[in-house]
Amino acid sequence: MPATTSVKLNTGAIMPTVGLGTWKSKPGEVEIAVEFALKNGYRHIDTAAGYQNEKEVGQGLKASGVPREEIFVTTKLDNPDHRNVAQALETSLSKLDTPYIDLWLMHWPAPMTRDGKADKAYDWLDTWKDMEDIHLAHPQKLRAIGVSNFSVEYLERLTKSARVTPAVNQIELHPSCPQDDVVEYCQSKGITLTAYSPLGSDNSPLLKNTVVNSIAQKYKVQPANILISLQANKPGHTVLPKSVTNHRILNNFTIVDLTDEEISDLHKIDETHHFRACHPAWTGWGSIGFPDCK
Template identity: 80%
Template sequence: MPATTSVTLNTGAVMPTVGLGTWKSKPGQVEHAVEFALKNGYTHIDTAAGYQNETEVGQGIKASGLPREKVFLTTKLDNPDQRHPAKALEASLKKLDTPYLDLWLMHWPAPMTRDGQPDKGHDWLDTWKVMEDLYLAHPEKLKAIGVSNFSVEYFERLLKVARVVPAVNQIELHPSCPQDDVVAYCQNKGIVLTAYSPLGSDNSPLLKNETVTKIAAKYGVQPANVLISLHANKPMHTVLPKSVTNERILNNAKIIDLTPEEIGELHDIDKTHHFRACHPSWTGFGGLGFPDCK
C-alpha cells in the first residue's frame, strides 16, 4: 500500500502519521524543535509527563503560531501518578498550556512510587478505570485515551473489563524489534500502533544495515527515511522520529512508498539482528509480557 499521511482512530479522530517525538529532548532545545517542526509541516507532537519537558513543548506550540486545533497533541500519565490520574491530567494541561489533549496515554502498565520503586499495592487496571471516567466525563479535555508499552498479555486483561477500547498503543517498533504479536492483536482490535524509537536507538546499527542502505540508495534518501517510512507504509501505524536539529526534523518528514518486497526485506532483518532500545525490565514488573528483543 502507498504510504499514508494520517490514520483514523476508533474515536473517528484523524491522527497524522508522522509526529515529532520529544523523549530525551532537553529544555532549551525542545521548545525550538517543536516550534520549527510545526512551522515546517508537522502537525503531530508527542510528549509525556515523565519527559519533564511539557512546559517547553507547550511554549513551542504557542510560538509556532499554529492554531491549537491544527495540532494533534499527545502526552502520557507518568508511572508515579497512577494513584492520582485526575490531578496529573490537570498538571499536564497546565504545563502544556492547553485546554485539551488529543490523546492521553498510560505510559506503562507499571505503577511506581516517587522513589522509583514498584507500587505493588496499586493495580494499573484501577488507573485505567479512572482514565475512562475522566474521558467519558470530560470530552472537552480528553479527545482520546490509550496506552503505551502494552503487550498482548496486558491487553487481554484490560479488554476483559474496559468500557473504552484504547485508541492507540505506543510501543517500540523497528526492524530489529517488530513485536508482530502485539501489532497483529492491536490491528484486530482496531487499535492504532504508534512506533517510538523507529530508528532503533541513538547511533543505531540499523542506519548502517545493508538492506536499509540499499533501499535508501535506490530512492535517494537517508537510511532514517526508510526506517520511518516503513511504518507509514503499514495500515493503522503512526511513527515518532525525534530530533532537535532543524535539518533532521525536515528530513525525517520525507516519506517514501515502499514495495511489498522491500517491506518484507526490512522485516527479515529481525531474523539475524534483534535488540530493544527501551527494555521494560527497568520497571520492576519483569518483562511485562514482551519477548526479549535484545
C-alpha cells in the same frame, strides 16, 4: 500499500501519521524543535510527563503560531501518578498550556512510587478506569485515551473489562523489534499502533544495515527515511521520529512509498539481529509480558 499521511482512530479523530517525538529532548532545545517542526509541516507532537519537558513543548506549540485545533498533541501519565490520575491530567494541561489533550496514554502498565520503586500494591487496571471516567465525563478536555508499552498479555487483560477501547498502543517498533504479535492483536481490536524509536536507538546499527542503505540509495533518501517510511507504509500505524536538529526534523518528514518486497526485506532483518532500545525491566515490574531480547 502507499504510505499514509494520517490515520483515523477508533474515536473518529484524525491522527497525522508522522509526529515529532520528544523523548530525551531537553528543555532549552525541545521548545525550539517543536516550533520549527510545526512551522515546517508537522501537525503531531508527542511528549510525556515523564520526559519532564511538557512546559517547553507547550511553549513551542504557542510560538509556532499554528492554531491549536490543527495540532494533534499526545502526552502520557507518568508511572508515579497512577494513584493520582485526575491531578496528573490537570498538571499536564497546565504545563502544556492547552485547554485539551488529543490523546493521553498510560505510559507503562507499571505503577511506581515517588522514590522510583514498583508500587505492587496498586493495580494499573484501576488507573485505566480512572482515565475512562475522565474521558467519558469530559470528552472535549480529554479527547482520547490509550496505552503505551502494552504487550498482548496486558492488552488482553485490559480489553476484557474496558468500557473504552484504547485508541492507541505506543510501542517500540523497528526492523529489529517488529513485535508482530502486538501489532496483530491491536489491528484485530481497532487499536492504532504508534512506533517510537523507529530508527532503533541513537547511533542505531540499523542506519548502517546494508538492506536499509540499499533501499535508501534507490530512493535517494537517508537510511532514517526508510526506517520511518516502513512504519508509515503499514495500515493503522503512526510513527515518532525524534530530533532537536533542524535539518533532521525536516529530513525525517520525507516519507517514501515502499514496495511489498522492500517491506518484506526490511522485516527479515529481525531474523539475524534483534534488539530492544527500551526494555520494561527498568520499571521494576519485570518484562511486562514482553520477551527478552535475543
